[in-house]
Amino acid sequence: MADRARGEYTRAVNLPPPPELHQRPLGGAVVRSAAYAFSSAEEYADLLAGRVEGYSYGRVANPTADAFAAAVAALEGGNLDRETVGEAFASGSAATTAVLLTYTHAGAHVVAARAVYGGTYALLHSVLSRFGVSVSWADPVDLDAVRAAIRPETTLIWVETIANPTTRLADLPGLAAIARDAGVPLCVDSTFASPVLCRPLESGADLVMHSATKYIGGHSDVTGGVIVGTPERVHPVREVRIDTGGFLAPDEAYLLRRGLLTLPLRMERISASALEFATALADHPAVEAVAYPGLASHPDHQLAGKLFDRSSRPDGGPRYGGIVTVTPHGGFDAGLALANGLRVALNASSLGGVYTKVSHVASSSHRQLDEAALATAGIRPGAVRFSIGLEDTDDLIADAATALDRLG
Ligand SMILES: Cc1ncc(COP(=O)(O)O)c(C=O)c1O
CATH class of the missing domain: 3.90.1150.10 (Aspartate Aminotransferase, domain 1)
Structure with a gap:
């Protein structure tokens, strides 16, 4: 059926797509789509099965959020010779939640720095404890204390580069060595440092997390979070993010990526x-x-x-x-x-x-x-x-x- 033969309502919901760009827009692009149209039913099935790359649904992935996460990964991991990828979240707490849910299970044990953001403390102390996860709090510059806190059932070490609000630091190279020996990931909340001051992956951390609401956004007008690490460490967290729904909205992602420029x-x-x-x-x-x-x-x-x-x-x-x-x-x-x-x-x-x-x-x-x-x-x-x-x-x-x- 020719387009002009279609009814007014049909034409209204089938507007022509925006022009294809042949130049790189310096302002970046915001893709606000919660859903995508496919060339065939097979393409949709291939996307869902992971046989081809692309976008299928807003909660699963969004190009603007991916552009932001890739930009943070470049800042955090640009000097490394291993691949680093990022994953964006609706908030720093959504990122923390996804990491904790990925790297703990009933009966697991976490070693956490004794001074962490209050919301992280609440997640570990009050929420995860209800699901059988226990925590030991240790001073992240006292490596002997951290080593002593590790148990056979320890699955994660969680610290902040600069602790909120004590401003005490974490001995990242020492902690990375302990994590390596114990065979557990070290995740560093580096919100207070930002990738400008410190890049924990360079010290051997497995994952770095930011509340992008803070320095990355920088203007008190956007809430977001991000993690960066190797694909092996990040992809399982991405799966939890997809299932728990803490995705970063495209407009927020645009603002956060813009924040990185300054x-x-x-x-x-x-x-x-x-x-x-x-x-x-x-x-x-x-x-x-x-x-x-x-x-x-x-x-x-x-x-x-x-x-x-x-x-x-x-x-x-x-x-x-x-x-x-x-x-x-x-x-x-x-x-x-x-x-x-x-x-x-x-x-x-x-x-x-x-x-x-x-x-x-x-x-x-x-x-x-x-x-x-x-x-x-x-x-x-x-x-x-x-x-x-x-x-x-x-x-x-x-x-x-x-x-x-x-x-x-
Ligand atoms: C160090 C630190 N980590 C994580 C968070 C949580 O981030 P959000 O508020 O974006 O969920 C905060 C928030 O204040 C924070 O200060």
Whole structure:
């Protein structure tokens, strides 16, 4: 039947496709399709059976999400001689969930860093425990403790490059050796470092995970997650992602890929600003402690010098990221008062981007932890986490100093 013979409604739902592109659009493409049309029933069957590559259904795979995941894989694994692939998720927590579901089972045991993001703690402590998975918490720079925590039933080691909010580091090369000996994967949540500061796969980690909501997106306007590793490690997680539904929507994927273009620039400025900020506040009389890996007083400062990339720095020194945790004297209430006293930094959720944000840790990101769990994680009740953004450093320092002065 010729097109003009078709009815109006039929023609309306059979609009001509967009033009085929012969030039590379620098802005990238957003493919919003939740479903795809095939040239034949056989092509559909071949796609579903994995006999040919392509796209069949929005939850299974999307070209814009794949472009984002491939871009992160290039940043994390570009220097490696083994193939690295990425997989995108609806959030960092969706990525964490898929990794945990892939690499644990009833009766399995996980060794996790004692300071991890509160949501990760909740997944391990409250959710997976209901399915018979146990956890041992260990200090990720104390390699003997990590080795001692490994059991025959251990199936996964989970750490953060820079822990939230303590800013303690993980000894990634040492942990990778332990994981190799034990025959279990090491997964590194590298959200706070971003691929600009540190690339855990280069230290021997098996999987790296990011909450892309943070530095990768960078503008507080998108939620997403991503993992990178060898195809052997990533593909099983992808299968769980498909079955559990935590896919990254195409518009979000577009924004996250765009965020990558300015990530090195943002991390450079944020790191320089955070170092100045941490140095300036460390001697304030109202301050009990400032935790920042760039300070010589930080217990992991030497390790930071080894782990963090310095290749593109004019001065050859590493960058240390944007998270500075300031604990005023006076405990829980003093922490709240410091957060309340700020006028430039925002009391805001999330972290890692253009805005300087603070959170009183014990009442926000780590509210799931009781007093004992906070102490085990090395988190003081008054700790205030600053995620330094792009504002003028002098304004940030004056803002925090004024709020601290008021604490008396
Ligand atoms: C270190 C870290 N990992 C994972 C997550 C979870 O990411 P999302 O909020 O994108 O699910 C967060 C969120 O704050 C985080 O800070």
